[in-house]
Amino acid sequence: MLTIDVTRVGVLLCICLMVVGCRLNASEDVHVAQQDMREIWRGFEAEKDRLPVQRIGWREALVLLHEGNLEIESAENTLSEAKDGIAQVYRDLMPLVTMRLGYGLSIDEFDRAFEEDVVKNNLTFNMFVVNLLQGFISLPRRAYSARMQLFGAEIQREKVYREQVLTMYGLFQQARRAEQWLELTGMMLDDRMLHQDDEAAYKETQTSRDQWLSEQKKISEAASAMFNRYDVRWELVEDSLPLDRMLAAGLYSSDLDLSESMQVKAIALDIVASEARVDLQYLQYLPTLDLSLALPTLYRINRGESETADFNEMRVHGGLNYMVDTRGHRKRATRQAEFNRDYVRKQSEAQIKQFVQELSHRQDELAKLDATIRDYEYERQLIRDASELGDLDSVSTLMQAAMRVEMKIAEVERQRLELMLPLLAWDPYWQVFVKGQE
Structure with missing residues (x-):
């Protein structure tokens, strides 16, 4: 009859x-x-809906961006891991010490599992070293791959940082435009109520105020996402924004050299990586060297008896290995790597040409917008000159016209900013942008 031991x-x-x-x-x-x-x-x-309001300027926003932005944090973590990856290549040369503690019992020994003689006879301990020389063979290849990953992580971190800073800068400009729009519409409506007693102007004043509050809410929510701070409502205050000075200095001059930019470096990195993958496939056709140093178990306890290593048993093994590609997998992989290399190079050349075309297009559009702004500024000056000589009614009419011109200028400046922001990520422009913050 089968009996069941509850302890077991x-x-x-x-x-x-x-x-x-x-x-x-x-x-x-x-x-x-x-x-x-x-x-x-x-x-x-x-x-x-009850969050306190916190007003911040540009420099305070930069600090908050560094401290809380999740995109930057992730990119910096990737960069840190890539730096550690280079050190890991050399740490892998260290011998790997392994220790194993074992305790085995037969079925009839379960009820005596913790008795001294049973523990003594069944407890084992081993300590040994593995992978002593194998890492030296692949060291150059792994070190090269780790450095390539570091270059890519550096470029990605810089790319993400610039994108986040420029996105935040766009929010500041959006907040500034909202303030300008509220001020201009308020002046126009105040003038209408003063000279025409227009009841509709009262409603339009409230509507414009509501529109401004809605715009401020959107800006605050976007800022919270960028800072990863949702405990306050952000109010962005124009404070030493650098773009105004850059535009005045002719930032989009065609004399700036973009060929050394981060974007071009990223393209070059893709080309080198695709070529390295082809070289790796070619190396598969060569014999591989296998070199290892096998040490005996350094220390062992078995059935209560201890045993140390006998280094006379140490063995060095070396050999050449070669696998014939009878199934054609290696040939297919090589052919695909060569195609990817050629494709990446062609794609990279196309990207460079597209960059040049896009730069030229944006510079042309910026020049047109600057000319439009100059025309509006000339029109604004004519209106101001005429208002100094006119009567009260004509001054009111001219003031309304001046406000409309100001709104046109603000709209053109918005279009100019949209054209400028993508350019600011390129190195020559970025350096001017950074210098403008000093």
Whole structure:
């Protein structure tokens, strides 16, 4: 008759639980995490309309961007990992020391598992060294790959940082335009109410105020996302924004050399990476050298007896390995790598030409917008001269015309900013942008 030893079954169950781990109910874990998110949702939903207002200038926003922006944080983490990857290449040359503690029991020994003689006879301990020389063979290839990854991470981090800074700069300009628009429409409506007693102007004043508040809310929400700070309502204040000085200095001059820009470096990196992948495929056709140093177990305990290493048993093994590509996998992989190399080069050349065309187009458009602004400024000056000689009614009419001209200028400046922002990510422009912040 088969009998079941409860003690043995309990030990087996404990071992099984240790193998599968402590987390046995995935749906419960997800439910708990969902409850946490629900609390965050409800808490913010109740507070979002009562958040305090915090006014910040450009330099304060830069500090907040460095401290909280998630995109920059992720890019910097990738860069840190890439730097550590180079050190890891050389750390992999260190011998790998492995220790193993084992305890094995037969079925009839389960009820005596913790008795001294049973533990002594079944407890084992081993310490040995592996992979002592294997890392030297692939060291040049792995070091080259790690440096390529570092170059890519540096470029990506700089790209992300510039994009985030310029996006934030666009928010500041958007806030400035909203303030200008509110001020201009307010002056026009005040003049209408003063000279015409227009009741509709009162409603338009309230409407313009509501539109400004809606625009400010959108800007604040975008700033919260960039700073990863949702505990206040942000109000962006124009404070030493650098673009005005840059435009006056002729930032978009055709004399600036863009061939050394970060964007061109990224294209060059893609080309080198595609060529390196082809070289790696060519190396597959060569024999590989296998070199290893095998050490005996450094220390062993078995059945209560200890044993140290006998270094006379140390063995050095070397050999050449070559695999014949009878199935054609290597040939296919090489052909695909060569195609990708040629494709990347052609695509890179096309990108360079597109960059040149886009730069020329934007410079032409910027020149046209500058000419339009000069025309509006000349018209504004004529209106001001005429208003100094006119009567009260004519001054009111001229003032309305002047306000409309100011709105046209503001709209053209908005278009000019949209053309400028993508250019500011390029190195010569970016250096001027950074210098404008000093």
